[in-house]
Amino acid sequence: MDAVDAVFRAIGDPTRRAILDELTDRDGQTLFEICTRLAMKHGLTSSRQAISQHLAVLEEARLVHTRREGRYKFHHLDTTPLRSILERWPIREQS
Numbered sequence: 043m044d045a046v047d048a049v050f051r052a053i054g055d056p057t058r059r060a061i062l063d064e065l066t067d068r069d070g071q072t073l074f075e076i077c078t079r080l081a082m083k084h085g086l087t088s089s090r091q092a093i094s095q096h097l098a099v100l101e102e103a104r105l106v107h108t109r110r111e112g113r114y115k116f117h118h119l120d121t122t123p124l125r126s127i128l129e130r131w132p133i134r135e136q137s
Contacts, residue, residue: 045104046130049123052103058096060084062105065119072114073097 052058057080064079065071071079077093080086088096097117100106104123109116 045123046126048103049105049127052100052105055096055099057086057088057093058100060086061093061096061100062119065106065117069118070116072116076117 053062060080061076064076064083068075068079073090073094076097077088077090080088080093097106101108105120107118107120109118
């Protein structure tokens with residue numbers, strides 16, 4: 043899958059966009075923290091497994107990176123792949 047396709051697939055889902063919003067507000071969250079914030083702030087009651095699958099799609103698109111610390115896995119936002127969209131369709135000044 044093309045990198046741009048993976049980014050569009052990842053951001054095409056409202057739950058995944060909510061996850062990205064939560065990581066923007068507070069980077070470096072565990073799965074439990076993400077699930078809790080989604081339920082409290084967005085009213086999303088998806089299972090941990092479902093959120094984990096959404097995170098896998100975001101990781102595939104390289105919008106989320108993880109790091110392990112002991113038994114915890116922390117999720118971090120990386121907006122670098124969004125640049126490929128801007129490079130493909132640059133913003134132009136209107137004349």
